[in-house]
Amino acid sequence: MIEFEDEILSLLHSKSEGGYWDFKRSWHEDDASLLHDIICLANNIENRDCYLIIGVDEKNNFEFYPLNDDHNRKNSNELTTFLRDKKFFGGIRPSISLQTITVEGYEIDVLTVKNDTHTPYYLTEDYSSKNKNLKNPKVVLKQNIYTRINDTNTPINRTADIDKIEYLWRKRFGIYLSVEEKMQLYLSDVKNWVYDDERGMFYYRMEPLFTIELKRLDYDEQKFQSKRSEFYDQLMSDKGKGDTWEEFEIKYANVTIYSHWVDHLDGGRYMIAIPQCEIISNNSMEVGDMYCMYYYDFSNIQGLVSKIFVNYYPGEGWNTLKHYLKDFLIKFNSKIEVENFVKFMNTNISLLKNDKLYPEKVLKGKYGMEEIYVNDYIGAKKIKWVYENHYLNRETVI
Structure with missing residues:
Protein backbone atom coordinates (compact mmCIF):
# COMPACT_ATOMS: atom_id res chain seq x y z
CA MET A 1 0.00 0.00 0.00
CA GLY A 174 1.80 -14.46 -26.14
CA ILE A 175 2.97 -14.06 -29.74
CA TYR A 176 4.80 -10.81 -29.12
CA LEU A 177 6.85 -12.27 -26.26
CA SER A 178 10.42 -13.49 -26.20
CA VAL A 179 11.07 -17.11 -25.16
CA GLU A 180 11.96 -15.94 -21.64
CA GLU A 181 8.76 -13.86 -21.38
CA LYS A 182 6.67 -16.76 -22.69
CA MET A 183 8.23 -18.99 -20.05
CA GLN A 184 7.11 -16.58 -17.32
CA LEU A 185 3.60 -16.41 -18.80
CA TYR A 186 3.23 -20.17 -19.24
CA LEU A 187 4.56 -21.00 -15.77
CA SER A 188 1.78 -18.77 -14.37
CA ASP A 189 -0.77 -21.02 -16.09
CA VAL A 190 -0.42 -23.89 -13.60
CA LYS A 191 -3.52 -25.79 -14.74
CA ASN A 192 -2.11 -26.40 -18.23
CA TRP A 193 1.09 -28.15 -17.15
CA VAL A 194 1.13 -31.92 -17.49
CA TYR A 195 3.31 -34.38 -15.57
CA ASP A 196 4.50 -37.27 -17.72
CA ASP A 197 5.46 -39.90 -15.14
CA GLU A 198 6.85 -42.31 -17.71
CA ARG A 199 9.42 -39.78 -18.95
CA GLY A 200 9.77 -38.03 -15.57
CA MET A 201 9.11 -34.56 -16.95
CA PHE A 202 6.52 -31.79 -17.17
CA TYR A 203 5.37 -30.15 -20.39
CA TYR A 204 3.09 -27.21 -21.18
CA ARG A 205 -0.09 -28.48 -22.79
CA MET A 206 -0.57 -25.42 -25.04
CA GLU A 207 3.04 -25.42 -26.30
CA PRO A 208 4.75 -28.76 -25.51
CA LEU A 209 8.15 -27.46 -26.62
CA PHE A 210 8.31 -25.95 -23.12
CA THR A 211 9.34 -28.65 -20.64
CA ILE A 212 10.60 -28.94 -17.07
CA GLU A 213 13.01 -31.84 -16.67
CA LEU A 214 15.16 -33.25 -13.90
CA LYS A 215 18.80 -33.29 -14.91
CA ARG A 216 20.20 -36.80 -15.07
CA LEU A 217 23.14 -37.12 -12.68
CA ASP A 218 25.96 -39.62 -12.75
CA TYR A 219 26.80 -41.71 -9.67
CA ASP A 220 29.34 -39.28 -8.17
CA GLU A 221 27.00 -36.33 -8.68
CA GLN A 222 24.18 -38.21 -6.97
CA LYS A 223 26.39 -38.91 -3.96
CA PHE A 224 27.29 -35.21 -3.72
CA GLN A 225 23.71 -33.96 -4.03
CA SER A 226 22.48 -36.43 -1.40
CA LYS A 227 24.68 -34.58 1.10
CA ARG A 228 23.07 -31.19 0.42
CA SER A 229 20.51 -30.37 3.06
CA GLU A 230 18.58 -27.63 4.83
CA PHE A 231 16.65 -27.84 8.08
CA TYR A 232 13.37 -28.43 6.24
CA ASP A 233 14.77 -31.77 5.03
CA GLN A 234 14.66 -32.77 8.70
CA LEU A 235 10.99 -31.86 9.22
CA MET A 236 9.46 -34.83 7.46
CA SER A 237 8.67 -38.05 9.27
CA ASP A 238 10.65 -40.19 6.81
CA LYS A 239 14.25 -38.96 6.43
CA GLY A 240 15.15 -41.73 4.02
CA LYS A 241 17.58 -42.13 1.19
CA GLY A 242 15.13 -40.49 -1.19
CA ASP A 243 15.82 -37.07 0.36
CA THR A 244 18.20 -35.59 -2.21
CA TRP A 245 18.68 -32.40 -4.15
CA GLU A 246 18.62 -32.48 -7.93
CA GLU A 247 18.90 -29.85 -10.62
CA PHE A 248 15.88 -29.14 -12.80
CA GLU A 249 15.98 -27.47 -16.20
CA ILE A 250 13.31 -25.52 -18.05
CA LYS A 251 13.79 -26.12 -21.75
CA TYR A 252 12.37 -24.76 -24.96
CA ALA A 253 12.88 -26.99 -28.02
CA ASN A 254 15.43 -28.90 -25.92
CA VAL A 255 17.48 -25.74 -25.20
CA THR A 256 17.92 -24.99 -21.49
CA ILE A 257 16.74 -21.49 -20.61
CA TYR A 258 16.61 -21.78 -16.79
CA SER A 259 17.89 -24.19 -14.16
CA HIS A 260 17.76 -24.44 -10.38
CA TRP A 261 17.33 -27.04 -7.63
CA VAL A 262 14.57 -29.32 -6.44
CA ASP A 263 14.45 -31.09 -3.10
CA HIS A 264 12.94 -34.54 -2.57
CA LEU A 265 11.31 -34.71 0.86
CA ASP A 266 9.86 -37.37 3.13
CA GLY A 267 11.75 -40.29 1.62
CA GLY A 268 11.11 -39.01 -1.91
CA ARG A 269 7.33 -38.73 -1.57
CA TYR A 270 7.38 -34.99 -2.32
CA MET A 271 9.37 -32.79 -4.64
CA ILE A 272 9.60 -29.03 -4.22
CA ALA A 273 11.54 -26.28 -5.91
CA ILE A 274 13.87 -25.28 -3.10
CA PRO A 275 12.59 -22.20 -1.24
CA GLN A 276 14.34 -18.93 -1.92
CA CYS A 277 16.54 -17.55 0.85
CA GLU A 278 17.31 -13.96 1.79
CA ILE A 279 19.85 -13.04 4.46
CA ILE A 280 18.60 -10.77 7.26
CA SER A 281 21.43 -8.95 9.02
CA ASN A 282 22.44 -5.63 10.57
CA ASN A 283 25.49 -5.44 8.28
CA SER A 284 27.44 -7.44 10.84
CA MET A 285 29.27 -10.55 9.72
CA GLU A 286 28.87 -12.17 13.14
CA VAL A 287 27.01 -15.48 12.93
CA GLY A 288 24.59 -14.50 15.70
CA ASP A 289 23.59 -11.38 13.77
CA MET A 290 22.60 -13.21 10.57
CA TYR A 291 19.32 -14.97 9.87
CA CYS A 292 17.84 -16.49 6.74
CA MET A 293 14.31 -15.84 5.53
CA TYR A 294 12.83 -18.69 3.47
CA TYR A 295 10.15 -17.76 0.98
CA TYR A 296 8.57 -18.15 -2.44
CA ASP A 297 8.00 -15.13 -4.65
CA PHE A 298 5.18 -16.16 -6.98
CA SER A 299 6.10 -13.47 -9.49
CA ASN A 300 9.39 -15.15 -10.37
CA ILE A 301 10.38 -18.45 -11.94
CA GLN A 302 11.37 -20.38 -8.81
CA GLY A 303 8.12 -19.47 -7.07
CA LEU A 304 6.02 -20.37 -10.11
CA VAL A 305 7.78 -23.70 -10.60
CA SER A 306 7.12 -24.54 -6.95
CA LYS A 307 3.37 -24.27 -7.61
CA ILE A 308 3.62 -26.67 -10.53
CA PHE A 309 5.63 -29.21 -8.55
CA VAL A 310 3.34 -29.28 -5.52
CA ASN A 311 0.27 -29.56 -7.76
CA TYR A 312 1.47 -32.40 -9.97
CA TYR A 313 4.20 -34.32 -8.17
CA PRO A 314 3.36 -36.70 -6.67
CA GLY A 315 -0.22 -35.44 -6.74
CA GLU A 316 -0.96 -34.80 -3.08
CA GLY A 317 -0.18 -31.12 -3.47
CA TRP A 318 0.28 -28.10 -1.28
CA ASN A 319 -2.40 -29.01 1.26
CA THR A 320 -0.22 -31.83 2.56
CA LEU A 321 3.11 -30.05 2.29
CA LYS A 322 1.93 -26.89 4.02
CA HIS A 323 1.55 -28.84 7.27
CA TYR A 324 5.34 -29.11 7.33
CA LEU A 325 6.26 -25.76 5.79
CA LYS A 326 3.67 -23.34 7.18
CA ASP A 327 5.67 -22.35 10.30
CA PHE A 328 8.59 -20.81 8.42
CA LEU A 329 7.83 -20.38 4.71
CA ILE A 330 6.57 -16.94 3.59
CA LYS A 331 4.67 -16.42 0.34
CA PHE A 332 5.06 -13.15 -1.59
CA ASN A 333 3.50 -11.99 -4.84
CA SER A 334 6.17 -9.59 -6.11
CA LYS A 335 9.84 -8.69 -5.86
CA ILE A 336 8.83 -5.35 -4.32
CA GLU A 337 7.05 -7.16 -1.46
CA VAL A 338 10.20 -9.19 -0.76
CA GLU A 339 12.49 -6.16 -0.86
CA ASN A 340 10.28 -4.11 1.44
CA PHE A 341 10.00 -6.85 4.04
CA VAL A 342 13.75 -7.50 3.97
CA LYS A 343 14.34 -3.76 4.45
CA PHE A 344 11.91 -3.80 7.38
CA MET A 345 13.62 -6.82 8.97
CA ASN A 346 17.11 -5.38 8.56
CA THR A 347 15.92 -2.21 10.30
CA ASN A 348 14.10 -4.14 13.04
CA ILE A 349 16.48 -7.07 13.48
CA SER A 350 16.32 -6.53 17.25
CA LEU A 351 12.87 -8.16 17.12
CA LEU A 352 14.58 -11.46 16.34
CA LYS A 353 16.71 -11.26 19.48
CA ASN A 354 13.85 -10.68 21.91
CA ASP A 355 12.53 -14.16 22.69
CA LYS A 356 9.83 -12.70 24.96
CA LEU A 357 7.87 -11.69 21.82
CA TYR A 358 7.33 -15.23 20.63
CA PRO A 359 4.98 -18.03 21.70
CA GLU A 360 6.52 -21.31 22.78
CA LYS A 361 5.79 -23.08 19.48
CA VAL A 362 8.04 -20.61 17.64
CA LEU A 363 10.99 -21.10 19.98
CA LYS A 364 10.73 -24.86 20.10
CA GLY A 365 13.03 -26.91 17.87
CA LYS A 366 11.65 -29.86 15.94
CA TYR A 367 11.98 -33.18 17.77
CA GLY A 368 14.60 -35.35 16.15
CA MET A 369 16.22 -32.53 14.15
CA GLU A 370 20.01 -32.49 14.08
CA GLU A 371 21.39 -29.77 16.34
CA ILE A 372 23.15 -27.88 13.53
CA TYR A 373 19.76 -27.14 11.97
CA VAL A 374 17.82 -26.02 15.05
CA ASN A 375 18.94 -22.37 15.11
CA ASP A 376 18.19 -21.96 11.39
CA TYR A 377 14.74 -23.45 11.90
CA ILE A 378 13.87 -21.25 14.90
CA GLY A 379 15.26 -18.14 13.18
CA ALA A 380 13.11 -18.79 10.11
CA LYS A 381 10.04 -19.34 12.29
CA LYS A 382 10.70 -16.04 14.09
CA ILE A 383 10.86 -14.16 10.78
CA LYS A 384 7.59 -15.74 9.62
CA TRP A 385 5.94 -14.84 12.94
CA VAL A 386 7.13 -11.22 12.71
CA TYR A 387 5.81 -11.04 9.14
CA GLU A 388 2.34 -12.22 10.13
CA ASN A 389 2.01 -10.53 13.52
CA HIS A 390 3.90 -7.26 13.09
CA TYR A 391 4.71 -6.42 9.49
CA LEU A 392 1.24 -6.95 8.06
CA ASN A 393 -0.15 -4.68 10.80
CA ARG A 394 2.64 -2.15 10.96
CA GLU A 395 0.78 0.27 13.20
CA THR A 396 1.39 -2.27 16.01
CA VAL A 397 5.14 -2.55 15.45
CA ILE A 398 7.17 -1.79 18.55
Whole structure:
Protein backbone atom coordinates (compact mmCIF):
# COMPACT_ATOMS: atom_id res chain seq x y z
CA MET A 1 0.00 0.00 0.00
CA ILE A 2 2.89 2.36 0.75
CA GLU A 3 4.39 1.82 -2.72
CA PHE A 4 0.94 2.27 -4.29
CA GLU A 5 0.39 5.62 -2.57
CA ASP A 6 3.88 6.78 -3.53
CA GLU A 7 3.19 5.98 -7.18
CA ILE A 8 -0.16 7.81 -7.16
CA LEU A 9 1.41 10.84 -5.46
CA SER A 10 4.09 10.88 -8.15
CA LEU A 11 1.40 10.91 -10.86
CA LEU A 12 -0.48 13.68 -9.04
CA HIS A 13 2.66 15.79 -8.84
CA SER A 14 3.30 15.32 -12.58
CA LYS A 15 0.13 17.35 -13.33
CA SER A 16 -0.25 15.51 -16.62
CA GLU A 17 -2.02 12.45 -17.96
CA GLY A 18 -0.34 9.49 -19.65
CA GLY A 19 -0.69 6.13 -21.27
CA TYR A 20 -1.54 4.29 -18.06
CA TRP A 21 -3.27 6.91 -15.92
CA ASP A 22 -6.24 9.23 -16.39
CA PHE A 23 -7.65 11.95 -14.10
CA LYS A 24 -11.31 12.73 -13.54
CA ARG A 25 -12.70 15.63 -11.52
CA SER A 26 -15.63 13.55 -10.24
CA TRP A 27 -17.36 10.23 -10.79
CA HIS A 28 -19.10 9.74 -14.13
CA GLU A 29 -22.67 10.95 -14.55
CA ASP A 30 -22.92 8.66 -17.57
CA ASP A 31 -22.15 5.00 -16.75
CA ALA A 32 -21.32 4.37 -20.41
CA SER A 33 -18.44 6.84 -20.09
CA LEU A 34 -17.19 4.98 -17.00
CA LEU A 35 -17.32 1.66 -18.86
CA HIS A 36 -15.54 3.21 -21.85
CA ASP A 37 -12.73 4.50 -19.60
CA ILE A 38 -12.30 1.09 -17.93
CA ILE A 39 -12.13 -0.72 -21.28
CA CYS A 40 -9.61 1.78 -22.67
CA LEU A 41 -7.33 1.23 -19.65
CA ALA A 42 -7.79 -2.55 -19.72
CA ASN A 43 -6.67 -2.50 -23.38
CA ASN A 44 -3.69 -0.25 -22.72
CA ILE A 45 -0.56 -0.90 -24.76
CA GLU A 46 1.81 -0.10 -21.89
CA ASN A 47 1.42 -3.72 -20.67
CA ARG A 48 0.95 -2.76 -17.00
CA ASP A 49 -1.67 -1.90 -14.36
CA CYS A 50 -3.49 1.35 -15.08
CA TYR A 51 -5.17 3.97 -12.89
CA LEU A 52 -8.34 6.02 -13.17
CA ILE A 53 -7.73 8.72 -10.54
CA ILE A 54 -10.93 10.47 -9.46
CA GLY A 55 -11.04 13.73 -7.51
CA VAL A 56 -8.54 15.69 -9.62
CA ASP A 57 -9.71 18.46 -11.95
CA GLU A 58 -7.45 18.06 -14.98
CA LYS A 59 -9.05 21.14 -16.62
CA ASN A 60 -8.28 23.41 -13.67
CA ASN A 61 -4.53 22.95 -13.14
CA PHE A 62 -5.13 19.50 -11.66
CA GLU A 63 -6.60 20.93 -8.48
CA PHE A 64 -8.22 18.52 -6.01
CA TYR A 65 -12.01 18.30 -6.08
CA PRO A 66 -14.10 17.13 -3.08
CA LEU A 67 -15.88 13.80 -3.53
CA ASN A 68 -17.82 13.77 -0.24
CA ASP A 69 -21.10 14.87 -1.83
CA ASP A 70 -20.63 13.12 -5.19
CA HIS A 71 -23.90 11.21 -5.66
CA ASN A 72 -22.34 9.16 -8.50
CA ARG A 73 -19.54 7.86 -6.28
CA LYS A 74 -19.20 4.07 -6.25
CA ASN A 75 -17.65 1.56 -3.88
CA SER A 76 -15.92 -1.71 -4.77
CA ASN A 77 -19.08 -3.82 -4.60
CA GLU A 78 -20.99 -1.42 -6.84
CA LEU A 79 -18.19 -1.42 -9.41
CA THR A 80 -18.05 -5.22 -9.40
CA THR A 81 -21.82 -5.40 -9.90
CA PHE A 82 -21.61 -2.76 -12.61
CA LEU A 83 -19.15 -4.84 -14.67
CA ARG A 84 -20.77 -8.20 -13.93
CA ASP A 85 -23.77 -7.88 -16.26
CA LYS A 86 -21.92 -6.32 -19.20
CA LYS A 87 -21.69 -8.56 -22.26
CA PHE A 88 -17.94 -8.89 -22.71
CA PHE A 89 -16.49 -11.12 -25.41
CA GLY A 90 -15.76 -14.56 -23.96
CA GLY A 91 -17.47 -13.64 -20.68
CA ILE A 92 -14.17 -12.33 -19.25
CA ARG A 93 -14.26 -8.89 -17.64
CA PRO A 94 -11.46 -6.53 -16.69
CA SER A 95 -10.14 -7.10 -13.18
CA ILE A 96 -10.36 -3.93 -11.07
CA SER A 97 -9.86 -2.72 -7.52
CA LEU A 98 -10.71 0.53 -5.75
CA GLN A 99 -8.68 2.31 -3.08
CA THR A 100 -9.16 5.69 -1.45
CA ILE A 101 -6.19 7.77 -0.33
CA THR A 102 -6.17 11.14 1.41
CA VAL A 103 -4.01 13.94 -0.02
CA GLU A 104 -3.94 17.40 1.55
CA GLY A 105 -7.23 16.65 3.29
CA TYR A 106 -8.98 15.52 0.09
CA GLU A 107 -10.15 11.98 -0.56
CA ILE A 108 -8.90 10.65 -3.90
CA ASP A 109 -10.48 7.50 -5.36
CA VAL A 110 -8.12 5.35 -7.42
CA LEU A 111 -9.65 2.69 -9.64
CA THR A 112 -6.89 0.24 -10.62
CA VAL A 113 -7.41 -1.76 -13.82
CA LYS A 114 -5.21 -4.85 -13.58
CA ASN A 115 -2.87 -5.88 -16.36
CA ASP A 116 -3.50 -9.35 -17.82
CA THR A 117 -3.40 -11.30 -21.07
CA HIS A 118 -7.16 -11.43 -21.83
CA THR A 119 -7.01 -8.53 -24.29
CA PRO A 120 -8.67 -7.18 -26.28
CA TYR A 121 -11.69 -6.49 -24.09
CA TYR A 122 -14.81 -5.54 -26.03
CA LEU A 123 -18.59 -5.87 -25.80
CA THR A 124 -20.84 -8.19 -27.79
CA GLU A 125 -23.87 -5.94 -27.12
CA ASP A 126 -24.16 -2.14 -27.16
CA TYR A 127 -24.34 -0.50 -23.75
CA SER A 128 -25.86 2.90 -22.97
CA SER A 129 -26.29 4.54 -19.58
CA LYS A 130 -29.34 3.73 -17.44
CA ASN A 131 -29.48 7.33 -16.23
CA LYS A 132 -32.73 8.65 -17.72
CA ASN A 133 -31.83 12.26 -16.89
CA LEU A 134 -29.07 12.46 -19.49
CA LYS A 135 -29.89 14.47 -22.60
CA ASN A 136 -27.27 12.81 -24.79
CA PRO A 137 -26.30 9.46 -23.28
CA LYS A 138 -23.25 7.84 -24.79
CA VAL A 139 -23.14 4.31 -26.18
CA VAL A 140 -20.30 1.82 -25.85
CA LEU A 141 -20.52 0.02 -29.18
CA LYS A 142 -20.42 -3.74 -29.57
CA GLN A 143 -17.37 -5.16 -31.39
CA ASN A 144 -15.54 -1.83 -31.06
CA ILE A 145 -12.07 -2.19 -29.56
CA TYR A 146 -10.97 0.80 -27.51
CA THR A 147 -7.51 1.55 -26.16
CA ARG A 148 -5.47 4.41 -24.71
CA ILE A 149 -2.53 6.02 -26.52
CA ASN A 150 -0.40 8.50 -24.61
CA ASP A 151 -3.04 10.60 -22.80
CA THR A 152 -5.96 9.95 -25.14
CA ASN A 153 -8.68 7.28 -25.22
CA THR A 154 -10.09 5.89 -28.46
CA PRO A 155 -13.28 7.95 -29.10
CA ILE A 156 -16.37 6.05 -27.99
CA ASN A 157 -17.85 6.09 -31.52
CA ARG A 158 -14.68 4.73 -33.15
CA THR A 159 -12.43 1.70 -32.90
CA ALA A 160 -8.67 1.56 -32.32
CA ASP A 161 -6.16 1.56 -35.17
CA ILE A 162 -5.45 -1.86 -36.65
CA ASP A 163 -1.85 -2.02 -35.41
CA LYS A 164 -3.05 -1.49 -31.81
CA ILE A 165 -5.73 -4.17 -32.22
CA GLU A 166 -3.14 -6.58 -33.60
CA TYR A 167 -0.90 -5.88 -30.59
CA LEU A 168 -3.75 -6.67 -28.16
CA TRP A 169 -4.45 -10.01 -29.87
CA ARG A 170 -0.75 -10.86 -29.88
CA LYS A 171 -0.69 -10.09 -26.17
CA ARG A 172 -3.53 -12.55 -25.57
CA PHE A 173 -1.70 -15.38 -27.31
CA GLY A 174 1.80 -14.46 -26.14
CA ILE A 175 2.97 -14.06 -29.74
CA TYR A 176 4.80 -10.81 -29.12
CA LEU A 177 6.85 -12.27 -26.26
CA SER A 178 10.42 -13.49 -26.20
CA VAL A 179 11.07 -17.11 -25.16
CA GLU A 180 11.96 -15.94 -21.64
CA GLU A 181 8.76 -13.86 -21.38
CA LYS A 182 6.67 -16.76 -22.69
CA MET A 183 8.23 -18.99 -20.05
CA GLN A 184 7.11 -16.58 -17.32
CA LEU A 185 3.60 -16.41 -18.80
CA TYR A 186 3.23 -20.17 -19.24
CA LEU A 187 4.56 -21.00 -15.77
CA SER A 188 1.78 -18.77 -14.37
CA ASP A 189 -0.77 -21.02 -16.09
CA VAL A 190 -0.42 -23.89 -13.60
CA LYS A 191 -3.52 -25.79 -14.74
CA ASN A 192 -2.11 -26.40 -18.23
CA TRP A 193 1.09 -28.15 -17.15
CA VAL A 194 1.13 -31.92 -17.49
CA TYR A 195 3.31 -34.38 -15.57
CA ASP A 196 4.50 -37.27 -17.72
CA ASP A 197 5.46 -39.90 -15.14
CA GLU A 198 6.85 -42.31 -17.71
CA ARG A 199 9.42 -39.78 -18.95
CA GLY A 200 9.77 -38.03 -15.57
CA MET A 201 9.11 -34.56 -16.95
CA PHE A 202 6.52 -31.79 -17.17
CA TYR A 203 5.37 -30.15 -20.39
CA TYR A 204 3.09 -27.21 -21.18
CA ARG A 205 -0.09 -28.48 -22.79
CA MET A 206 -0.57 -25.42 -25.04
CA GLU A 207 3.04 -25.42 -26.30
CA PRO A 208 4.75 -28.76 -25.51
CA LEU A 209 8.15 -27.46 -26.62
CA PHE A 210 8.31 -25.95 -23.12
CA THR A 211 9.34 -28.65 -20.64
CA ILE A 212 10.60 -28.94 -17.07
CA GLU A 213 13.01 -31.84 -16.67
CA LEU A 214 15.16 -33.25 -13.90
CA LYS A 215 18.80 -33.29 -14.91
CA ARG A 216 20.20 -36.80 -15.07
CA LEU A 217 23.14 -37.12 -12.68
CA ASP A 218 25.96 -39.62 -12.75
CA TYR A 219 26.80 -41.71 -9.67
CA ASP A 220 29.34 -39.28 -8.17
CA GLU A 221 27.00 -36.33 -8.68
CA GLN A 222 24.18 -38.21 -6.97
CA LYS A 223 26.39 -38.91 -3.96
CA PHE A 224 27.29 -35.21 -3.72
CA GLN A 225 23.71 -33.96 -4.03
CA SER A 226 22.48 -36.43 -1.40
CA LYS A 227 24.68 -34.58 1.10
CA ARG A 228 23.07 -31.19 0.42
CA SER A 229 20.51 -30.37 3.06
CA GLU A 230 18.58 -27.63 4.83
CA PHE A 231 16.65 -27.84 8.08
CA TYR A 232 13.37 -28.43 6.24
CA ASP A 233 14.77 -31.77 5.03
CA GLN A 234 14.66 -32.77 8.70
CA LEU A 235 10.99 -31.86 9.22
CA MET A 236 9.46 -34.83 7.46
CA SER A 237 8.67 -38.05 9.27
CA ASP A 238 10.65 -40.19 6.81
CA LYS A 239 14.25 -38.96 6.43
CA GLY A 240 15.15 -41.73 4.02
CA LYS A 241 17.58 -42.13 1.19
CA GLY A 242 15.13 -40.49 -1.19
CA ASP A 243 15.82 -37.07 0.36
CA THR A 244 18.20 -35.59 -2.21
CA TRP A 245 18.68 -32.40 -4.15
CA GLU A 246 18.62 -32.48 -7.93
CA GLU A 247 18.90 -29.85 -10.62
CA PHE A 248 15.88 -29.14 -12.80
CA GLU A 249 15.98 -27.47 -16.20
CA ILE A 250 13.31 -25.52 -18.05
CA LYS A 251 13.79 -26.12 -21.75
CA TYR A 252 12.37 -24.76 -24.96
CA ALA A 253 12.88 -26.99 -28.02
CA ASN A 254 15.43 -28.90 -25.92
CA VAL A 255 17.48 -25.74 -25.20
CA THR A 256 17.92 -24.99 -21.49
CA ILE A 257 16.74 -21.49 -20.61
CA TYR A 258 16.61 -21.78 -16.79
CA SER A 259 17.89 -24.19 -14.16
CA HIS A 260 17.76 -24.44 -10.38
CA TRP A 261 17.33 -27.04 -7.63
CA VAL A 262 14.57 -29.32 -6.44
CA ASP A 263 14.45 -31.09 -3.10
CA HIS A 264 12.94 -34.54 -2.57
CA LEU A 265 11.31 -34.71 0.86
CA ASP A 266 9.86 -37.37 3.13
CA GLY A 267 11.75 -40.29 1.62
CA GLY A 268 11.11 -39.01 -1.91
CA ARG A 269 7.33 -38.73 -1.57
CA TYR A 270 7.38 -34.99 -2.32
CA MET A 271 9.37 -32.79 -4.64
CA ILE A 272 9.60 -29.03 -4.22
CA ALA A 273 11.54 -26.28 -5.91
CA ILE A 274 13.87 -25.28 -3.10
CA PRO A 275 12.59 -22.20 -1.24
CA GLN A 276 14.34 -18.93 -1.92
CA CYS A 277 16.54 -17.55 0.85
CA GLU A 278 17.31 -13.96 1.79
CA ILE A 279 19.85 -13.04 4.46
CA ILE A 280 18.60 -10.77 7.26
CA SER A 281 21.43 -8.95 9.02
CA ASN A 282 22.44 -5.63 10.57
CA ASN A 283 25.49 -5.44 8.28
CA SER A 284 27.44 -7.44 10.84
CA MET A 285 29.27 -10.55 9.72
CA GLU A 286 28.87 -12.17 13.14
CA VAL A 287 27.01 -15.48 12.93
CA GLY A 288 24.59 -14.50 15.70
CA ASP A 289 23.59 -11.38 13.77
CA MET A 290 22.60 -13.21 10.57
CA TYR A 291 19.32 -14.97 9.87
CA CYS A 292 17.84 -16.49 6.74
CA MET A 293 14.31 -15.84 5.53
CA TYR A 294 12.83 -18.69 3.47
CA TYR A 295 10.15 -17.76 0.98
CA TYR A 296 8.57 -18.15 -2.44
CA ASP A 297 8.00 -15.13 -4.65
CA PHE A 298 5.18 -16.16 -6.98
CA SER A 299 6.10 -13.47 -9.49
CA ASN A 300 9.39 -15.15 -10.37
CA ILE A 301 10.38 -18.45 -11.94
CA GLN A 302 11.37 -20.38 -8.81
CA GLY A 303 8.12 -19.47 -7.07
CA LEU A 304 6.02 -20.37 -10.11
CA VAL A 305 7.78 -23.70 -10.60
CA SER A 306 7.12 -24.54 -6.95
CA LYS A 307 3.37 -24.27 -7.61
CA ILE A 308 3.62 -26.67 -10.53
CA PHE A 309 5.63 -29.21 -8.55
CA VAL A 310 3.34 -29.28 -5.52
CA ASN A 311 0.27 -29.56 -7.76
CA TYR A 312 1.47 -32.40 -9.97
CA TYR A 313 4.20 -34.32 -8.17
CA PRO A 314 3.36 -36.70 -6.67
CA GLY A 315 -0.22 -35.44 -6.74
CA GLU A 316 -0.96 -34.80 -3.08
CA GLY A 317 -0.18 -31.12 -3.47
CA TRP A 318 0.28 -28.10 -1.28
CA ASN A 319 -2.40 -29.01 1.26
CA THR A 320 -0.22 -31.83 2.56
CA LEU A 321 3.11 -30.05 2.29
CA LYS A 322 1.93 -26.89 4.02
CA HIS A 323 1.55 -28.84 7.27
CA TYR A 324 5.34 -29.11 7.33
CA LEU A 325 6.26 -25.76 5.79
CA LYS A 326 3.67 -23.34 7.18
CA ASP A 327 5.67 -22.35 10.30
CA PHE A 328 8.59 -20.81 8.42
CA LEU A 329 7.83 -20.38 4.71
CA ILE A 330 6.57 -16.94 3.59
CA LYS A 331 4.67 -16.42 0.34
CA PHE A 332 5.06 -13.15 -1.59
CA ASN A 333 3.50 -11.99 -4.84
CA SER A 334 6.17 -9.59 -6.11
CA LYS A 335 9.84 -8.69 -5.86
CA ILE A 336 8.83 -5.35 -4.32
CA GLU A 337 7.05 -7.16 -1.46
CA VAL A 338 10.20 -9.19 -0.76
CA GLU A 339 12.49 -6.16 -0.86
CA ASN A 340 10.28 -4.11 1.44
CA PHE A 341 10.00 -6.85 4.04
CA VAL A 342 13.75 -7.50 3.97
CA LYS A 343 14.34 -3.76 4.45
CA PHE A 344 11.91 -3.80 7.38
CA MET A 345 13.62 -6.82 8.97
CA ASN A 346 17.11 -5.38 8.56
CA THR A 347 15.92 -2.21 10.30
CA ASN A 348 14.10 -4.14 13.04
CA ILE A 349 16.48 -7.07 13.48
CA SER A 350 16.32 -6.53 17.25
CA LEU A 351 12.87 -8.16 17.12
CA LEU A 352 14.58 -11.46 16.34
CA LYS A 353 16.71 -11.26 19.48
CA ASN A 354 13.85 -10.68 21.91
CA ASP A 355 12.53 -14.16 22.69
CA LYS A 356 9.83 -12.70 24.96
CA LEU A 357 7.87 -11.69 21.82
CA TYR A 358 7.33 -15.23 20.63
CA PRO A 359 4.98 -18.03 21.70
CA GLU A 360 6.52 -21.31 22.78
CA LYS A 361 5.79 -23.08 19.48
CA VAL A 362 8.04 -20.61 17.64
CA LEU A 363 10.99 -21.10 19.98
CA LYS A 364 10.73 -24.86 20.10
CA GLY A 365 13.03 -26.91 17.87
CA LYS A 366 11.65 -29.86 15.94
CA TYR A 367 11.98 -33.18 17.77
CA GLY A 368 14.60 -35.35 16.15
CA MET A 369 16.22 -32.53 14.15
CA GLU A 370 20.01 -32.49 14.08
CA GLU A 371 21.39 -29.77 16.34
CA ILE A 372 23.15 -27.88 13.53
CA TYR A 373 19.76 -27.14 11.97
CA VAL A 374 17.82 -26.02 15.05
CA ASN A 375 18.94 -22.37 15.11
CA ASP A 376 18.19 -21.96 11.39
CA TYR A 377 14.74 -23.45 11.90
CA ILE A 378 13.87 -21.25 14.90
CA GLY A 379 15.26 -18.14 13.18
CA ALA A 380 13.11 -18.79 10.11
CA LYS A 381 10.04 -19.34 12.29
CA LYS A 382 10.70 -16.04 14.09
CA ILE A 383 10.86 -14.16 10.78
CA LYS A 384 7.59 -15.74 9.62
CA TRP A 385 5.94 -14.84 12.94
CA VAL A 386 7.13 -11.22 12.71
CA TYR A 387 5.81 -11.04 9.14
CA GLU A 388 2.34 -12.22 10.13
CA ASN A 389 2.01 -10.53 13.52
CA HIS A 390 3.90 -7.26 13.09
CA TYR A 391 4.71 -6.42 9.49
CA LEU A 392 1.24 -6.95 8.06
CA ASN A 393 -0.15 -4.68 10.80
CA ARG A 394 2.64 -2.15 10.96
CA GLU A 395 0.78 0.27 13.20
CA THR A 396 1.39 -2.27 16.01
CA VAL A 397 5.14 -2.55 15.45
CA ILE A 398 7.17 -1.79 18.55
